[in-house]
Every structure is written in structure tokens, then in C-alpha cells.
Amino acid sequence: MRHLLLSLILLCGTQMWAQRQNVSGIVKGPDGGIAKVSVREIDSNHRFFNHTTTDRNGLFSFQVRDAQHSLQFYAPGYRTISHKMLGEKSFRVTMEKRRTSPYVATAKVILRSNKLFCGHYMGENVRMQAWVEKMCDTLYSIIIPIEMERAVDEYPAGRQLIILDAMERQVMACENVVDAYPIKGAPEDVDQTCIVQTYLGVESGSLDTYIPGGDEGNEKLYAYPHFQISRAQLEQLCEKPELLGRLAVDTYRANNYWNIFPTDKTIELFREALEK
Numbered sequence: 001m002r003h004l005l006l007s008l009i010l011l012c013g014t015q016m017w018a019q020r021q022n023v024s025g026i027v028k029g030p031d032g033g034i035a036k037v038s039v040r041e042i043d044s045n046h047r048f049f050n051h052t053t054t055d056r057n058g059l060f061s062f063q064v065r066d067a068q069h070s071l072q073f074y075a076p077g078y079r080t081i082s083h084k085m086l087g088e089k090s091f092r093v094t095m096e097k098r099r100t101s102p103y104v105a106t107a108k109v110i111l112r113s114n115k116l117f118c119g120h121y122m123g124e125n126v127r128m129q130a131w132v133e134k135m136c137d138t139l140y141s142i143i144i145p146i147e148m149e150r151a152v153d154e155y156p157a158g159r160q161l162i163i164l165d166a167m168e169r170q171v172m173a174c175e176n177v178v179d180a181y182p183i184k185g186a187p188e189d190v191d192q193t194c195i196v197q198t199y200l201g202v203e204s205g206s207l208d209t210y211i212p213g214g215d216e217g218n219e220k221l222y223a224y225p226h227f228q229i230s231r232a233q234l235e236q237l238c239e240k241p242e243l244l245g246r247l248a249v250d251t252y253r254a255n256n257y258w259n260i261f262p263t264d265k266t267i268e269l270f271r272e273a274l275e276k
Contacts, residue, residue: 019068024061025091027056027073033058033097037075041065042082079179080154097159098179101226117144117247129187132273133148133226139224140234140273142174145187146249148221155180159249163237166245170176172236174227190224194219231274237271 034055041049052062072082078095116130132144163175
């Protein structure tokens with residue numbers, strides 16, 4: 001019996017060690033190797049294990065805990081990607097630059113209120129924290145905090161905010177124009193400079209931003225997409241508040257919309273945005 005137990009222990013130990021291995025590779029972008037890319041080992045539950053960074057030529061090498069995990073590659077200004085290792089030892093990774101908007105860096109916050117959108121979400125009364133920013137004389141953005149389901153999610157450019165009337169007819173669709181990483185903290189506590197830096201792909205320094213792949217426990221993470229809306233569209237909502245009946249992110253689904261109360265306060269805030 002003793003020999004059997006010893007054999008089982010040795011077998012288990014050998015199997016565990018067999019999962020450990022050294023991996024290496026190169027990370028490139030449009031202009032060649034990318035330095036200081038964060039390379040992280042994560043499992044299927046997005047838990048973070050080992051970590052390294054690329055050198056000035058984009059090269060990396062380190063030991064992973066489990067060769068069946070994934071490698072996640074993060075660098076400011078680039079799209080975060082994950083690659084299943086499946087026992088491989090050598091990797092060549094190409095990262096794409098994140099989509100940004102030239103308006104974001106100069107955006108002027110002209111409205112920040114938790115009274116902009118009042119209504120029902122999944123049967124509950126809610127007040128949606130939101131921003132309106134003036135990009136130029138004819139273009140604005142509505143920023144609505146989006147709670148992210150997973151720590152490594154990125155809210156990509158191209159998704160839409162759809163506005164429907166009370167009859168569920170689409171009034172307008174506003175496109176998100178920047179890639180947005182999630183940020184730690186509740187919307188009312190997030191600094192505007194911090195949001196702009198995450199859009200531009202700038203390291204935050206002392207600001208309380210979030211780098212995908214970390215273990216944040218139960219802390220909620222929010223992304224802040226910019227949905228562009230024209231001055232004419234804002235004026236339309238001010239003149240006909242009944243058009244503001246529902247908001248839907250991406251596609252209209254029963255579990256993904258807000259029933260909106262187009263209150264006098266909502267319209268007052270929209271008019272305030274147009275006057276500044």
C-alpha cells in the first residue's frame with residue numbers, strides 16, 4: 001500500500017510538473033516589435049498567474065504554470081488579445097492599434113449628472129450617471145457607464161446606442177467611436193482625465209485605472225464609451241421629448257434596455273448642453 005501511495009504521489013507530481021513549461025515569443029505591431037507589452041498567464045476564469053514584459057525588441061520568455069492556460073497581451077494604445085497556449089512553446093503575436101477619436105483629447109465636459117436618464121432597467125427604478133461632452137459646434141458625445149461582465153473585457157468602437165420611442169420604433173442610433181477599457185470605481189468617483197487617458201492608450205501614473213488581467217475580486221468595473229450625437233439630434237430630443245422612450249446598447253433585447261422617463265429635468269439638461 002505504501003508503495004502504491006508513493007507511486008500515485010510521484011505520478012501526480014510528474015503530471016503537475018509536465019504542465020509547467022518555458023514559453024517565449026515576439027510581439028509585433030505595425031511598426032515592428034513592441035516594447036513593454038504585459039504578457040500574462042490567465043485561466044478560463046480570467047485568473048492571473050505568472051507575468052512578464054517584452055524587451056525593447058518585443059521579445060519575451062518566462063515559465064508558465066499550466067501549458068493549457070492562455071497568454072494575454074496588453075499594451076497601452078493596442079487592442080488586448082488572448083491566445084490559448086495548448087502546449088505550444090513559441091509564439092509570434094501581432095497586435096493592432098486601438099481605435100481612438102481625435103475629439104476625445106480635447107473633449108469639453110459640459111454636463112455630468114445622475115439625473116440625465118431616469119427610468120426602469122429590468123423592472124428596477126434607476127438613475128443613470130451620464131455625461132454630455134461637446135466635441136465641436138455640431139458634434140457631441142453621450143457617455144454612459146457600461147458595467148463590464150469580465151475584468152478582461154474591452155468595450156470596442158463600432159457598437160451603438162439605440163434610441164427608441166414608446167412604440168419601440170428606432171429614432172436614432174449613435175455609434176461608439178473609441179475603444180474603452182474598464183476602469184475601477186463607481187462612475188461618480190471616476191476622474192475625467194483618467195477616462196481620456198484610457199481612450200488614448202496612455203499609462204495612468206497615479207490615476208486609479210485598470211489594466212486587464214488582474215484579480216479585482218468583486219469590485220465592479222465600468223467602461224465609458226463615447227456615443228456620438230449631432231447637434232441636430234440633440235435639438236430633436238429637446239423639441240420632442242416623447243421620442244426618448246428607451247435606450248438600448250448594441251441591439252434591442254428584453255434584458256438590455258432602459259425605459260426612460262423624459263422628465264423636464266432631462267430636457268433641461270440637454271438644453272443646457274446645447275447652450276454651452
